[in-house]
Amino acid sequence: MHSGKLPCTLSVFPAKPLAAVTAIPQFPENSRALILEQCKTTKDINQIHAHLLKTRLVLNPAVAENLLESTAILLPSSMDYALSIFGEMEEPDSSAYNIIIRGLTYKQSPHEAVLMFRKMLESSVEPNEFTFPSILKACSRLRALREGEQVHAHFVKCGFGSNGYVENTLIHMYANCGRVEVARRVFDAMLTRDVVAWNSMFAGYTKGECWGEVSKLFCRMRESGVCFDEVTMISVLTACGRLADLELGEWISEHIEANGLQKNLPLMTSLVDMYAKCGEVDTARRLFDQMGQRDVVAWSAMISGYSQANRCREALDLFHEMQQRAIVEPNEVTMVSVLDACAVLGAFNTGKWAHSYIKKKKMKLTVNLGTALIDFYAKCGSVDSSIEVFTNMDTKNVYTWTALIQSLASNGQGKRALDFFYMMRGKNIEPNDVTFIAALAACSHAGLVDEGRSLFFSMTKDFGIEPRIEHYGCMVDILGRMGLIEEAYQFIKNMPIQPNAVVWRTLLASCRVHKNVEIGEASFRHITILEPAHSGDYILLSNIYAVIGRREDALRVRSQMRQQRIKKAPGCSLIEIDGVVHEFLTEDDGHLDFKEIYSTIEDMMKQIKSAGYEPNPADARLDAEEDYQEASVSHHSEKLAIAFGLIRTPPGTTIRISKNLRVCTDCHNATKIISRVYNREIIVRDRNRFHHFKDGSCSCNDYW
Known part of the structure; x- marks a missing residue:
């Protein structure tokens, strides 16, 4: 039996042509049906090949090409076999070259396909209309x-410039190579465009994330009276999600329902994704629940929708449901959404489990997945x-x-x-505007004023990045942190642009730390104007006012809050215990263990008072009576969460709170x-930054 490459001593083709070919009665006249339809394994093709060698039928180009097609395209892991057969052909024609180029392209050897095309041209074998789509796919x-x-120029020269199938692959090639504008010129120059041509252009714009162009092209398609299909709608729904174009998305949704296309899984998944990205998460979930079948893309779309809508607990709940009910395994997109949800909730243990799952499944640490983990x-x-x-x-x-720099900062x-x-x-990796925000924040945390100034001016001078309001805010924070309030x-x-309330609020916070009343009052006035x-x-x-002893002014400001009915936003703290995220509000008594928590709070306050803690009544609830102010501050949400952490975690364990x-x-x-007192590291993530409390001190150096 023949297997693998033919030995170099064996010649399939004799030096001289035979006068007659001996036929085997059992071998059918139509070899295509036998070779392409009945040969399911390499062993099958070995047996057929042996017959063809023995009977010299392998000399028949049509028979040899059937053999090539079976080994190069239909059977897995038999490309080397196909190449050995091809190598023994004395003068392979364009059909034989086409089969090999197509096989190499589809079997993930596009580089070898390009080399084979060059060999074809060097051998003076003229390509035909079937050659160019495969070689263009290889280039793509x-x-x-x-x-x-070069291939484009060659097929125009050969007179195939108006071949629709070739033009479609040409559009795809240019778009995949980042030249979507050239792809559009090819599309516009086409004499006739069927739905495949339109879909090729939609795919090109989708690849380049040109979502507005997808929407405009679809409008033109409808105006042209060309019938669109499911492939079209998937591209357009994707664009609607990115553009938050709910109106067009709903129009397609109505079309799907009117034409009974609800059983099309990819189409329904795109519809779920569109609604989720347009903020209609509940509508997305209703459609998701109605789907008779859900693949990993559908689950990922819904989990991602919850995560992007900041409904992170629901994202994790659905992920747990996916693990329990679905037979599909999470993919990279799923895990990125899960990690994003864990990051928002501060669900450390669940996120660590997700990381372990990624390692266990040997998922490649791509840029997206790795950045989400960071x-x-x-x-x-x-x-x-x-x-x-x-x-x-x-x-x-x-x-x-940037994610790592921001992490450290x-x-x-x-x-x-x-x-x-x-x-x-x-x-030699060029920073972008967000990188500079992270670097300037790092300067602020490290107290590096001169370094911050240098980076701020370097943005425009060395990288051509115009500072945004966020960069100016970082500079105000850098100067304010170091007490340079006047500067x-x-x-x-x-500032060459109008400062917003956030910039003035940053300065107001610096004035509190450095006790600058005059500029603090000015900052407050600017905030109220904006x-x-x-x-x-x-x-x-x-x-x-309170820190400099102006108690009456402090009380006056708080009285203004009451008069204007400005309520302090309720504090909310999250802590994860054994994979479950627990939420606490200020003075919360809704937790199942609230009695034990409040008992622990009472004991905790006694112990830290003995260690030097003095309650600050100024942070009590505004409407709290004077004799209840101390109790009010002891029941803030983070203190409740810390108490719960002390109860439910072993001694010495780090407590993490958001x-x-x-x-x-x-x-x-x-x-x-x-x-x-409790010998614990406590990490608190508040609205602005992280606080790492350890051994009686904080990483923020009491500036926040």
């Missing part, structure tokens, strides 16, 4: 634009784990580096963040002492 997969352009660990305060993931990634882009490791920034520059104030007044001041602004101003508001002064002071 390689993103070989130069070679693709961000997750960063938002749970586990910086060393972020760095470990970063180090293990084979491929990194500017977003990966927000966790109070400014100098380390800048080390990675300069390491990135050393690898920060002048910096804002000299937008209605919220409770945090009043509390910051009140605290400025909070919706800025940590108040009282809770910050209390948590420092709790970390020392």
Whole structure:
């Protein structure tokens, strides 16, 4: 039996042609049916090949090409066999070359397909209309634009410039090589366009994320009276989701329902994804629940929809349901959405489990997946784990580096963040505007004023990046943190763009730390001009007065809050215990274990008072009676979460908490002492930054 490559001593073709060919009666005249339809394994083809060698039928080009097609295209892992047969053919024609080029292209050897095409031209074998689609697909997969352009020129020269099938693959090739505008010129020049041509152009725009062009092209398609199909609608629904074009998305939804297409799984999945990305998450879930069958793409679309809508608990609930009920396994998209949800909730244990699952399934640590892991660990305060993931990634882009720099900066490791920034520059990776926000934040946390100024001016001078309002805000924070309040104030007044309330609020927070009443009052006035001041602004101003002993002014500001019915947003803290995220509100009594929690709070307050803690009544609820103010501050949401963590975790375990508001002064002071008294590291992520409490001190150096 023949197997693999033919030995070099065996010649399939004799030196001289035979006068007659001996026929075997059992061998059918139509060899195509036998070779292409009945040969299911390499063993089958070996037996047929042996007959063809013995009977010399292999000399018949049609028979040999059937053999080639079976080994090059139909049977798996038999490309080498096909190449050995092809190599023994004395003068293979264009059909034989086409089969080999097509086989190499479809069996993930596009480079060899291009080389075979060159050999075809060098052998003076003229390509035909069946040659060009395969070789263009090979160029597309390689993103070989130069070679693709040469093939384009060649088929125009050969007179195939108006062949619709060739033009469709040409559109795909240009789009895949990043030249979507050239693809559009090819499309516009086509004499006739069927739905395949339109879909090729839609696919090109989708590949280039030109969502607006997808929408406009679909409108033109409808105006042209061309009937669209499911493939068209999937591309357009994807664009609707990215553009938040709910009106067009709903029009397609009505078309799907009117034409009874609800059983088309990819189409319904795209519809679910569109509704979720347009903010209609409940509609997306209703459609998802109605689907008779769901693949991993459908589950991922719905989980991603919840995550992007900041309904992260529902995202994790659905993920757990997927694990329990579905027979499909999560893919990269699923895991990225799960990690994003864990990052928002601070669900450290669930995210760690997700990371273990990724390792167990040997999922490739792509840029998207690796960056999601870095961000997750960063938002749970586990910086060393972020760095470990970063180090293990084979491929990194500017977003990966930015995520790590931001991770270090927000966790109070400014100098380390800048080390990675300069390491990135050393690898010739260009920072973007978000990278500079992270680097400037690092300067702020590290107290590096001169470094911050240098980076700020370098943005425009060296990289052509015009500073946005966020960059100006970072500079105000850098100057304010170091007590340069007057310089920060002048910096804002000299800004070439209108400062927003966030910039003035940043300066107001600096005035609280450095007890600058005059500029603090000016900052507050600017905030109230730009937008209605919220409770945090009043509390910051009140605290400025309080820390310098102007108690009457502090009380006056709080009285203004009451008169204007401005309520302090309720504090909310999250803590994950054994994979379950528990939520606490200020003065919460809705938790199942609230009696045990409040008992622990009482004991905890006694112990930290003995260690030097003094309650700050200024942080009590505004409407709290004077004799209840101390109890009010002891029942803030993060204190309840910390108490629950002390109850439910072993001694010495790190307690991780996520909070919706800025940590108040009282809770910050209390948590420092709790970390020392109970010998616990406590990581609190508030609205602005991370606080790593350990041994009675905080990573923010009491500036937040």
